[in-house]
Amino acid sequence: MATLSGLWFNLSALQQDALILTALLAPVFLLAGLLLRGIEVEGLTRALLWRYRWTNTLFAALMALSVGLGIAVIAQERALRHGAARAADKFDVIVTAPGDKVQALLSVVYLQPSNLPLLSGDVLARLQADTRIDLVAPIAFGDSFDGAPIIGTTAAFVSHLAGGMLAQGRMFATTGEAVAGASVPLPIGTHFAPLHGFLGIGRHTGHSAAGEAPHVHTGSGLEIVGRLPPTGSPWDRALLVPIEAVWLTHSLGGGHSEPAAHALAWSGASQVGAGNPKIGPPFDTDHFPGSPAFVLHSTSLAANYNAQRRYNDARSMAFFPGAVLSELYSILGDVRETLSLMAILTKILVAVGILSGLVALSKLFARRFALLRAIGAPKRFVLAIVWTYAFWR
Amino acid sequence: MPDLSIRNLSVHTGDGRTILRVPALTLPAGGSLGIRGPSGAGKSTLLHAIAGLTAAEGEVRWGETDIARLGEAERDAFRLEHMGLIFQDFLLFEELSALANAALPACFLPRQQRPAVRKRARALLERFGVPPQRRGVATFSGGERQRVAVARALSTDPHVILADEPTASLDRDNADRLVSELTALARAGGRTLIAVSHDPAVIAAMDRVVDLVDGELRG
Secondary structure, eight states: HHHHHHHHHHOOOOHHHHHHHHHHHHHHHHHHHHHHTOOOOOHHHHHHHTTTTHHHHHHHHHHHHHHHHHHHHHHHHHHHHHHHHHHTTTOEEEEEEESSHHHHHHHHHTOOOOOOOOOOOOOHHHHHHOOOOOOEEEEEEEEEEEEEEEEEEEEEHHHHHHSSSSSSEOOSSTTTTEEOTTOOOEEHHHEEEEEEEEETTTTTTTTTTOOOOEOOTTTBEEEEEEEEOSSGGGGGGGGEEEEHHHHHHHTTTSSSHHHHHHHHHHOOOSTTTTTTOOOOOSOOOOOOOOOOOEEEOOOSSHHHHHHHTTSSSSOOOEEEEHHHHHHHHHHHHHHHHHHHHHHHHHHHHHHHHHHHHHHHHHHHHHHHHHHHTTTTOHHHHHHHHHHHHHHHO | OOOEEEEEEEEEEETTOOEEEEEEEOOOOOEEEEEETTSSHHHHHHHHHTTTOOOEEEEEETTTEEEGOOOOHHHHHHHHHHHEOOTOOOOOOTTTTTOOOOOOOGGGGGGGGGGHHHHHEEEEEHHHHHHTTTHHHHHHHHHHHHHHHHHHHTTTOOOOOEEETTTTOHHHHHHHHHHHHHHHHHHHTOOOEEEOOOOHHHTTTEEEEEEEEEEEOOO
16 A cells, blocks of 8 residues: 555656546446447547537537636636645745734735834834844835835845845845846846836835835936846836845835935935945844835744744734735635636536536427437447447537 | 238337327238328338337237337348348448448348358449549539448348338439338348338339328238
8 A cells, every 4th residue: 555655656747647537437437338339339429529510519618617617716726725824935034113913914925005003113122132042134115116016124124035046146235236036027137217116006005105106216226236036926027126225225224223315315315325335134123114024034934933922912912824815715705615616617517518508408309319229229229329429529 | 031921010109199000911921011191100110120120019920020019129130131221311320431331230140140141242233333432422412322221231142121211312313213122122132121111113113002191001
């Protein structure tokens, strides 16, 4: 038994599928073999199929369409779940201000525009002081370029997203540099100016003031210096910049105590990266402009659980994206059931279609089937004609 | 070749009404019998009872075999091996060629018998002047279609031919030609021929004629 099990798991998914299909079809072929034993139905069936070829083609196309739609609906739903889970893979624990977890998840992982309240320096202080967490990455949104959201974060988190290695180029090293997601259609070396908000979406994101119209941040030039490998998440279509670049762009300071950063930001320098202000952790909690979310990562599962418990309090909300997705799925459970029901109904309709087709066929050919019986054809022959016609149809 | 004999044959409807009663009727091997009578007299019912297509009480004996007592599958096999049936409205498959129609029984005969059936069907069609490979049976004239149907009935070289109003859908010339061919083929092969018909020409060509009135045999 163990050997068989081993053999089975050594097979590729395609081979396993082929074997399952063969096992499912084997009884059909066995019955067909028994039914067709010693009789010739091909000629008559072929002639009948050819005579009603247009009707048969239409019938087959309709059945294929209904089955295809049923499968596509279910496959889409599964793909959505799979994609959603995959996108959240790199986000072990998310910390935001207390509020709606689903909204926070949609903003941080799926980059859906929303107004998340900012977490202040005291939360940052606790997180930065926590030695049990391997990675603390603030996340900031609010700008975009050519439809791609610009996300401010740390080089360590970008590296974590990339699985340790960028697909192209290098990591950003100054506030004037960016790393493009795998699906961003801009080559390395492209210079761009962030647009505040999202054109066409009609909402401001992150810490933008509600009602503020989208506008280009003049004097905020950025250059793409690297590209992420595909992550299968919405972050593939984002432009990732040092979080300090987002803060400076919005004249919020640089998150560090160096005066140069402040001076640059407030003096309207020609480029965010001018003067090379410090980027990355540790951030100065006194000069921390705020961040709508932090992503935490620890190599230990237990450390992640502990972090989620510790930072889930009155000042912050910590959650596992997977757990929120599960809640979301349970809310969407009815949709899944509806889709499944629709798929089942489609299959029933197909079955009814096939059977009604057979009944219509039987009525149409009733006299000639009676003739076949009269001249000595066994019942099996007539049955074989009906079923082979239905099968090839 | 055995005689065909009927003893105390009766057919009843579902509500128990008797629609056919034949106390005794014997037809020697190679003989021909014409059955005439008004519509609804039970002529086709008698033919179907002989062929085992209708549930009947009594005895329809061909040699040692009592057809009325056979099981369904045995009756199918008996008809296939010993009987050839011809119908008023031909009942051909329009999708098939003349030859495929005439050799239709080959599709469910044992494999070793199939070539002989196809050869015989081809020879019969050629004898009747119908091109074997011709398609579009629906476009054939009535006479041609009935000749294809006769070729189908004779393709298995049956011992008994049962013809139900074989000329009813034909004009006079075609009807006369068909009767002539059918009787010639029956006599040449020593086959027993039973024909139900309103057509005097068919009845006149038979060795013996019986009348059927209200399900009762006379004559």
